Amino acid sequence: MVPQSSDNALDAPHIRDAHEADLPRIVELLAQLSLDAPREWPDEPLPASYLAAFEEIVADRRQRLLVVEAQGRIVGSAALIIVPNLSRQGRPYAIIENIVIDTDARGVGHGEALVRYAIEEARKAGCYKLSLTSNKRRPDAHRFYERLGFQATHEGYRVEF
Amino acid sequence: MVPQSSDNALDAPHIRDAHEADLPRIVELLAQLSLDAPREWPDEPLPASYLAAFEEIVADRRQRLLVVEAQGRIVGSAALIIVPNLSRQGRPYAIIENIVIDTDARGVGHGEALVRYAIEEARKAGCYKLSLTSNKRRPDAHRFYERLGFQATHEGYRVEF
Numbered sequence: 001m002v003p004q005s006s007d008n009a010l011d012a013p014h015i016r017d018a019h020e021a022d023l024p025r026i027v028e029l030l031a032q033l034s035l036d037a038p039r040e041w042p043d044e045p046l047p048a049s050y051l052a053a054f055e056e057i058v059a060d061r062r063q064r065l066l067v068v069e070a071q072g073r074i075v076g077s078a079a080l081i082i083v084p085n086l087s088r089q090g091r092p093y094a095i096i097e098n099i100v101i102d103t104d105a106r107g108v109g110h111g112e113a114l115v116r117y118a119i120e121e122a123r124k125a126g127c128y129k130l131s132l133t134s135n136k137r138r139p140d141a142h143r144f145y146e147r148l149g150f151q152a153t154h155e156g157y158r159v160e161f
Numbered sequence: 162m163v164p165q166s167s168d169n170a171l172d173a174p175h176i177r178d179a180h181e182a183d184l185p186r187i188v189e190l191l192a193q194l195s196l197d198a199p200r201e202w203p204d205e206p207l208p209a210s211y212l213a214a215f216e217e218i219v220a221d222r223r224q225r226l227l228v229v230e231a232q233g234r235i236v237g238s239a240a241l242i243i244v245p246n247l248s249r250q251g252r253p254y255a256i257i258e259n260i261v262i263d264t265d266a267r268g269v270g271h272g273e274a275l276v277r278y279a280i281e282e283a284r285k286a287g288c289y290k291l292s293l294t295s296n297k298r299r300p301d302a303h304r305f306y307e308r309l310g311f312q313a314t315h316e317g318y319r320v321e322f
Contacts, residue, residue, distance in 0.1 A: 030248045039249055053251030060245055062221070083242060084221055087191045087259050088200055090214030095256070098248050123322050130322075133292065133315035145318050154294035156315025157306050161284050161291075 013070035015117045022067055023054055025074045029100045068110045075105035080118050082125045094122035094130040115148050174231035176278045183228055184215055186235045190261045196298055229271045236266035241279050243286045255283035255291040276309050
């Protein structure tokens with residue numbers, strides 16, 4: 001067995017909680033999620049509302065803002081939320097939201113690593129499910145989730161304000 | 162204008178946060194949500210896991226366990242969650258889950274009152290959306306949500322544990 005050099009270890013993609021310094025890059029990635037008109041404002045200086053939201057998320061022990069880092073660069077992100085819940089005899093559930101992998105870094109397993117990490121965290125937290133919603137206009141994403149074991153048992157309804 | 166007597170006022174259906182004493186009745190209602198094998202244990206004494214979950218929910222300033230009370234009886238319930246969020250320039254979103262109206266009390270507007278209340282709370286909290294998922298085997302529920310302005314833009318995916 002050849003020991004990994006520290007350089008190699010640093011180069012391996014890994015998943016961690018986001019730091020405040022990651023915010024501009026995460027917002028840049030979130031901007032890729034829009035199918036229609038732009039919804040984010042990724043130009044620096046970032047609107048203060050992003051930092052305020054980040055601080056709320058970090059202070060919330062039930063939510064984690066995850067990033068995938070590869071070769072020193074953030075290539076993906078997602079938010080994982082564990083929700084205390086009364087049904088199913090009081091078992092919590094988990095939600096994963098805002099899943100994004102940089103368009104330049106797709107097809108090499110980063111998304112799969114991220115989602116599998118979330119599945120494992122949800123399981124460890126005793127959740128009865130990990131759920132997500134995916135726009136019906138994203139057939140590629142649907143194939144991806146189905147390959148990872150997700151089933152589209154539900155309709156995803158929303159009212160927007 | 163005829164003033165309402167206090168009896169009438171008490172009889173009017175209203176929406177409030179659940180109390181611990183409501184738990185057995187809420188669990189009875191949640192048991193109605195199962196489309197397949199029973200998932201709840203509504204017989205008293207209730208399993209301690211329900212009370213533990215209730216206490217977690219009450220302690221969570223982002224979640225409210227709502228009940229609809231009519232003529233002194235709880236006829237419906239739902240959980241409303243406000244989630245801090247980075248996307249949409251840091252705007253939170255809301256989720257409504259475990260929506261149930263007693264099978265004996267349907268068709269008289271309790272569900273509509275409950276969901277409209279949640280929409281209003283989500284709006285007041287500055288959310289960009291209120292979302293919910295509904296099993297694809299519930300076409301009646303889908304018509305109900307669509308009538309209230311919800312759109313099924315997304316697929317609702319889950320892995321269960």
